[in-house]
Amino acid sequence: MRASSGESVLTRAVRILEAFDQTDPVLGVSEIARRTGLHVATASRLVAELVAHDLLVREPDRRVRVGMRLWELGTRASPALRLRVVAMPFLEGVHDVVGQHVQLGVLDGGEVLFVERLSAPGAVINYTRIAGRLPLHASSSGLLLLAHGPAALRERVLSEPLPRYTDNTPSTDTELRSRLAQVRRQGFSYCPGFVHDDALGVAAPVRDARGTVIAAFSVIVPNEPGAAAVVPVVRTAARGLSRALGAQAADAPDDTEKSVSR
Known part of the structure; x- marks a missing residue:
């Protein structure tokens, strides 16, 4: 599936994951949208899907961080x-x-x-x-x-x-x-x-x-x-x-x- 811009959903999801770094390990949806250039609604939807797959974890204040599941999958192979x-x-x-x-x-x-x-x-x-x-x-x-x-x-x-x-x-x-x-x-x-x-x-x-x-x-x-x-x-x-x-x-x-x- 591709957005109207021609960019795939996977590409946009990768951009979201790349928005996190050691300086800012926890981000809000608005900041993720700013860093990735995505519309806030698009970023919010993709973040929700990544949370559903445990690739991102939502904090009590609704901000998100990279989940241990991503580390597990990356380390496994x-x-x-x-x-x-x-x-x-x-x-x-x-x-x-x-x-x-x-x-x-x-x-x-x-x-x-x-x-x-x-x-x-x-x-x-x-x-x-x-x-x-x-x-x-x-x-x-x-x-x-x-x-x-x-x-x-x-x-x-x-x-x-x-x-x-x-x-x-x-x-x-x-x-x-x-x-x-x-x-x-x-x-x-x-x-x-x-x-x-x-x-x-x-x-x-x-x-x-x-x-x-x-x-x-x-x-x-x-x-x-x-x-x-x-x-x-x-x-x-x-x-x-x-x-x-x-x-x-x-x-x-x-x-x-x-x-x-x-």
């Missing part, structure tokens, strides 16, 4: 589920060592999607969230996944504007190509102050049984002297996770002091 389960002991081990942010990101479209994250009180600022996204050029996880991703994706990202978060964020074609080559050469990404001046991101590749890079294992730590000491910790954990996923060989360790480039 998610390819990230096994990855998260296998990765957790490695994430916990690194978190015990660094006491900051440890996270796991996967390539999804033209962004890095974070499927798991462990943090700690007082840890350095970090803009990532579970189920959150960042541009590929600006984060350690994104840079690593882009370096090992499809050539067509790299060319597409390189051809588009590269938003600058700080003075250290790669923002030109030449600079980003150089960074990507460096990642492939040294076997990890090292991104001091790319998203925030005070934070350093380090990411290493996670490979499957075929040797394909399927995820980025990363930490976010304070951007300060001596921070490069986390590189071998991250690389060792990523290699261990890769072996647990069936990889026969992973990136060999190198001399961190020589390979880290700012």
Whole structure:
């Protein structure tokens, strides 16, 4: 069934679900209509149907939030589920060592999607969230996944504007190509102050049984002297996770002091 605009009911329902985010997890129908561009009556009808299927849940004040049913359906067949389960002991081990942010990101479209994250009180600022996204050029996880991703994706990202978060964020074609080559050469990404001046991101590749890079294992730590000491910790954990996923060989360790480039 399609609306007079030619847009299907499913498309409009997806737009409603996409209106919710971590900043605003509960919304009223009027706000949903504003965010989606739907007529209030249309939004109200579709919200009622989504509530009837437990995909949305209505609060006592009549506003709605995403229901657990949607999480259940998404998790049931998610390819990230096994990855998260296998990765957790490695994430916990690194978190015990660094006491900051440890996270796991996967390539999804033209962004890095974070499927798991462990943090700690007082840890350095970090803009990532579970189920959150960042541009590929600006984060350690994104840079690593882009370096090992499809050539067509790299060319597409390189051809588009590269938003600058700080003075250290790669923002030109030449600079980003150089960074990507460096990642492939040294076997990890090292991104001091790319998203925030005070934070350093380090990411290493996670490979499957075929040797394909399927995820980025990363930490976010304070951007300060001596921070490069986390590189071998991250690389060792990523290699261990890769072996647990069936990889026969992973990136060999190198001399961190020589390979880290700012």
